[in-house]
Amino acid sequence: MTELFSIVIITILATISPGPDFAMITRNSYLYGRSSGLVAALGISLGVQVHVFYTIFGIGLIISQSIILFSVIKMVGALYLIYIGLKAFFNRKDLPTHIQGGQDSLSTFSSLKTGFLTNALNPKTTLFVVSTFTQAVNTHTPLAIQVSYGLFMSIIHFLWFGLVALFFSQENIRMKIMSYQKIADRCIGSILMMLGISLLFVNGTK
Numbered sequence: 619m620t621e622l623f624s625i626v627i628i629t630i631l632a633t634i635s636p637g638p639d640f641a642m643i644t645r646n647s648y649l650y651g652r653s654s655g656l657v658a659a660l661g662i663s664l665g666v667q668v669h670v671f672y673t674i675f676g677i678g679l680i681i682s683q684s685i686i687l688f689s690v691i692k693m694v695g696a697l698y699l700i701y702i703g704l705k706a707f708f709n710r711k712d713l714p715t716h717i718q719g720g721q722d723s724l725s726t727f728s729s730l731k732t733g734f735l736t737n738a739l740n741p742k743t744t745l746f747v748v749s750t751f752t753q754a755v756n757t758h759t760p761l762a763i764q765v766s767y768g769l770f771m772s773i774i775h776f777l778w779f780g781l782v783a784l785f786f787s788q789e790n791i792r793m794k795i796m797s798y799q800k801i802a803d804r805c806i807g808s809i810l811m812m813l814g815i816s817l818l819f820v821n822g823t824k
Contacts (some may be wrong), residue, residue: 624754629771632746633778638699638813642736643779645706645784645806648795650724655783657726661733663776669747670737670768674761688741695739699814702732706805709799737775747771 639662647655680687724732737743747768755764785791795802 621680621754621756621759623772625750625767628750628754629774630717630747632750633771633774638741639733639775639779640782640811641806641813642702642732643782644786645803646724646729647783648792648802649709651792652787653726654677654724654784655787657729658733658736659776659779659783660736661730662737662779663772664730665734665737665740666743666747666772666775667768670765673747673751674764674768686717688744691739691744692741695741697794698735698739700734700811703807703810703812703814706803706810709803709807715759716771729760733779739798739812794799 643655643658643662686737750771751764751767755767786795
């Protein structure tokens with residue numbers, strides 16, 4: 619019971635803490651609408667499963683203790699966040715096309731991919747999942763239970779970022795944000811770029 623309680627508390631706190639996922643969902647939701655935000659949230663939850671999979675099978679611990687492997691993940695993840703941050707910062711698309719679901723709307727696949735890659739390439743999520751399983755989960759816990767913990771992590775991520783998507787995709791909220799679109803895009807873009815740069819300094823080894 620203590621194990622389950624620890625998993626629940628750690629997962630909730632880690633999920634709601636601000637980071638790349640939150641910034642990306644916020645922008646997708648106000649710029650492209652509810653569907654894009656929810657699909658991106660689903661992508662995030664699927665990205666969590668990548669971390670859960672390799673952690674359960676021991677690879678996550680190796681990655682967290684390997685300077686080379688962790689550095690590669692940091693570099694790829696940082697470059698991806700900087701890339702989407704630059705796209706947001708220099709966005710030139712206007713409000714009407716996106717509000718009305720025009721040709722520049724983000725496709726379902728693109729929304730899913732953005733959410734998935736933002737999470738799957740985030741070394742902080744690697745450390746969160748690895749540390750949770752190594753510190754809170756008993757080594758004798760059955761595999762089926764460990765898998766259920768991983769599914770719980772994904773569900774919490776989807777529920778939280780789904781709520782974020784629902785909030786920022788409300789028409790009145792979108793209109794207010796989009797009335798200051800350039801400022802909003804540059805703020806979100808700057809945040810994503812700074813988060814990308816900060817990932818380069820994440821210490822994943824002892």
